[in-house]
Amino acid sequence: MREVAVIGTGMNKWGELWEKSLRDIFVEAALKAIDNSGIDKIDSMYVGCMTSGLFVGQEHLASLLSDYLGYGPIPTCRVESACASGGLAIRQGIIDVASGVSDIVLVGGIEKMNDVDGGGATDALATASDQEWEAFNGITFPGIYALMARAHMEKYGTTRDQLSHVSVKNHNNGLLNPNAQFKLKATLESVKNAVMVATPLTLMDCSPVTDGAAAVVLCSLDTAKKMGKTPLVVLKGMGHATNSIALHTRKDLTTIESTTMAAQQAYKMAGVGPKDINFAEVHDCFTIAEIMATESLGFFERGEGGKAAESGITALGGKMPINTSGGLKSKGHPVGATGVAQVCEVVSQLKGCAGDRQLKNPRRGLTHNMGGSGGSSLVHIWEVL
Amino acid sequence: MREVAVIGTGMNKWGELWEKSLRDIFVEAALKAIDNSGIDKIDSMYVGCMTSGLFVGQEHLASLLSDYLGYGPIPTCRVESACASGGLAIRQGIIDVASGVSDIVLVGGIEKMNDVDGGGATDALATASDQEWEAFNGITFPGIYALMARAHMEKYGTTRDQLSHVSVKNHNNGLLNPNAQFKLKATLESVKNAVMVATPLTLMDCSPVTDGAAAVVLCSLDTAKKMGKTPLVVLKGMGHATNSIALHTRKDLTTIESTTMAAQQAYKMAGVGPKDINFAEVHDCFTIAEIMATESLGFFERGEGGKAAESGITALGGKMPINTSGGLKSKGHPVGATGVAQVCEVVSQLKGCAGDRQLKNPRRGLTHNMGGSGGSSLVHIWEVL
Numbered sequence: 182m183r184e185v186a187v188i189g190t191g192m193n194k195w196g197e198l199w200e201k202s203l204r205d206i207f208v209e210a211a212l213k214a215i216d217n218s219g220i221d222k223i224d225s226m227y228v229g230c231m232t233s234g235l236f237v238g239q240e241h242l243a244s245l246l247s248d249y250l251g252y253g254p255i256p257t258c259r260v261e262s263a264c265a266s267g268g269l270a271i272r273q274g275i276i277d278v279a280s281g282v283s284d285i286v287l288v289g290g291i292e293k294m295n296d297v298d299g300g301g302a303t304d305a306l307a308t309a310s311d312q313e314w315e316a317f318n319g320i321t322f323p324g325i326y327a328l329m330a331r332a333h334m335e336k337y338g339t340t341r342d343q344l345s346h347v348s349v350k351n352h353n354n355g356l357l358n359p360n361a362q363f364k365l366k367a368t369l370e371s372v373k374n375a376v377m378v379a380t381p382l383t384l385m386d387c388s389p390v391t392d393g394a395a396a397v398v399l400c401s402l403d404t405a406k407k408m409g410k411t412p413l414v415v416l417k418g419m420g421h422a423t424n425s426i427a428l429h430t431r432k433d434l435t436t437i438e439s440t441t442m443a444a445q446q447a448y449k450m451a452g453v454g455p456k457d458i459n460f461a462e463v464h465d466c467f468t469i470a471e472i473m474a475t476e477s478l479g480f481f482e483r484g485e486g487g488k489a490a491e492s493g494i495t496a497l498g499g500k501m502p503i504n505t506s507g508g509l510k511s512k513g514h515p516v517g518a519t520g521v522a523q524v525c526e527v528v529s530q531l532k533g534c535a536g537d538r539q540l541k542n543p544r545r546g547l548t549h550n551m552g553g554s555g556g557s558s559l560v561h562i563w564e565v566l
Numbered sequence: 567m568r569e570v571a572v573i574g575t576g577m578n579k580w581g582e583l584w585e586k587s588l589r590d591i592f593v594e595a596a597l598k599a600i601d602n603s604g605i606d607k608i609d610s611m612y613v614g615c616m617t618s619g620l621f622v623g624q625e626h627l628a629s630l631l632s633d634y635l636g637y638g639p640i641p642t643c644r645v646e647s648a649c650a651s652g653g654l655a656i657r658q659g660i661i662d663v664a665s666g667v668s669d670i671v672l673v674g675g676i677e678k679m680n681d682v683d684g685g686g687a688t689d690a691l692a693t694a695s696d697q698e699w700e701a702f703n704g705i706t707f708p709g710i711y712a713l714m715a716r717a718h719m720e721k722y723g724t725t726r727d728q729l730s731h732v733s734v735k736n737h738n739n740g741l742l743n744p745n746a747q748f749k750l751k752a753t754l755e756s757v758k759n760a761v762m763v764a765t766p767l768t769l770m771d772c773s774p775v776t777d778g779a780a781a782v783v784l785c786s787l788d789t790a791k792k793m794g795k796t797p798l799v800v801l802k803g804m805g806h807a808t809n810s811i812a813l814h815t816r817k818d819l820t821t822i823e824s825t826t827m828a829a830q831q832a833y834k835m836a837g838v839g840p841k842d843i844n845f846a847e848v849h850d851c852f853t854i855a856e857i858m859a860t861e862s863l864g865f866f867e868r869g870e871g872g873k874a875a876e877s878g879i880t881a882l883g884g885k886m887p888i889n890t891s892g893g894l895k896s897k898g899h900p901v902g903a904t905g906v907a908q909v910c911e912v913v914s915q916l917k918g919c920a921g922d923r924q925l926k927n928p929r930r931g932l933t934h935n936m937g938g939s940g941g942s943s944l945v946h947i948w949e950v951l
Contacts, residue, residue, distance in 0.1 A: 182665050182666050182667060202698070204698075225806075231625055232619045232625050234617045234619045234620045234690075234693050235619045235620060235625075237697060238692075238693050238697045238701060238702075239693055239697040240616055240617050240620075240646060240648055240693040240694050241646075241647060241648035241693070241694040241695070241811050241937055241938050241941055241942070242646065243646075243647060243808070243942075244647065244648075244808040244809070244810075244811050244937060244938075244941040244942045245696065245811050245941070247808055248808065248809070248810045248811065248941075253808065253809065253810070254807045254808055254809065254823075254824065254827055255807075255808065256657075256806035256807065256808065257647075257808050257942070258645055258647065258654055258657075258658060259645065259646045259647065260643055260644065260645055260646075261625060261626075261627065261628075261644045261645075261646060262626060262628060262629065262642075262643065262644065263625055263626035263629075269643055272641075272643075273643060273658065276661060276662055276665045276667050277661055277665075279665040279666070279667065280567050280661045280662075280664040280665035280666075281567050281664070281665075282567060282661050282664065305619075307623075308619050308623050308624055308625040308626070309625050309626040310626070311630065312622060312623045312624040313587070313589075316623060317623075421610075421641035422639045422640075422641065423628070423629040423632055423633065423638065423639055423640065423641065423642050424629070424633070424638065424639065425629075425633045425638070426626050426629050426630050426633065438639075439639065442639055552626050552629060553626050553629075556626055556629040556630070556633075557626070557628075557629045557642070
């Protein structure tokens, strides 16, 4: 396959964007990415979006968005893999460039979650779980992750305070991100004492409902070099694995098997291991998810993820910074946009453009985007040349 | 890009499948395709589905389906482009094989439309139109295509009887297809006198609401040759173009611009023209759509599509058979499955396995799948070696 570079990134301020429609939000982020890339020719477009049908009554999404973006007749493809839709869009954009069918691809992610009709966001999000075994019987994602948290606590002794440390750290990082939805100072006490959602998870363990979009411009490495782009951020490894989307069929509730498999593929392709990664954006839809992800990705031994968060290793100044952007917890989680925004953050860090939250000379970052409770995982490894 | 062959096809009997769930229907068709291919190793899977969220409350679809199919951890991608979701899944499967990321790809299409909650199928389907300009204001697809039909009749003198000829022909073909939903003998009178849906389109001008799935196994041509597969059906050309999904912004209501652009790409890649195509499966969601598609694909001059249908050219024994399967009209239109089933039909014809509706030694067939009122079009050209 041809090598692939990222030559542009863009996102907007995330939050409750009542005054902007889905198409407005997407176009804003996409134009920023195009502008950032310095080019205006796009061969094709991929859009990650979980459920614009249930949220705003709009399918046929990619054609609509390329039209509003002014790129009318180009081939456009909307992909869906629940909360991993953005990461999947990145993968499909990479495959398109790798095949030679396209040379320059715009990949966007979008979700408009606040204008939802009917049962509201929680019902719409529950369609990422198994409808027959889970959603129909009334469990929602906070409940699913609460089961996983309790299993992790029982098996490994993970504590309530360790969960809180993840939330505090990500909110600290989000304070430094101008695009983050919830810029607030959290404390161990404020997380633990927030409204209980599903024991042991409080409101401050849960990622929010968010309107937002993010976009990147991908390009063959050869073309990017010809354009004289520097510093160049390139894809070094990718992995994609799936699992049962219903939790009850998993052998072990305390680990994300699809993440481990996707990471193994990505490490193998990149010729590196978890110790060679300088920092990562991981899928912290709930605090326990970040702990389990950092273990499943191989950054820490099983059962050590909570301790790592507590010790400060994963903080901005730590040895293995996780979610420098603020993560889903603080930055927000407009479902289909999340996996794309992770790439925006990693590219910004690698190019030295991450502002107040800039790491010192990172060379290699990883993005990890997950669907549902681990029914799908996508891992990408990026390096700056 | 690497060359791509089709080594297996499968579909089930389409209709109102009350006793089968979405996952049952998909697995049935997919296992048939895998069985037909003679192989059991799949590297990745693509699923075309428009709106399982609105129809049955299930997103995260591709992971769910690969799990139920027993292909658990493989990468799976659900794509959506309204009624062109199946054709888009075919394209993305081709690109995956072409890139070398996968060697053998299962492409499936599925829609379960009869168990729908709330506003019913028409409301769910309306999300393929522009929510802000069209659906919100109350127009549905029969109304949109009725506007197109009236414009075509006014501009070119296309007649009510010519529309009926399309329906009669496709029902005649469907009578020979064991998998077709509506196996009935239609007449010019029975079409014209059926219940009026949106003037001039009666119920017998409209494709039905259908539960069904279809699947194909794609493979690199080299691997297919090594397996000794014969006769081999290979992809020769592909095209994908988009347009505004809202009808009012189009310059001309009587032609499908995205189809013309996609066809031009496909012809160019294949090094052939419309006259070199022996037969085609086209997107006849309404009778007028087939007439406009056959013109936009270049089989007939603009305004001549209705006359061609009337003259018998597009019938099974005609010079340019269109929709030998019965088309969407008779076979049914489970939205995401349609574009995949078109490939099943063309491959069956090219391999001489089309039973009672078999054409005499066709060498080259075309598939045309369209989203909404032409907001997206996908064209593929297939040849038997």
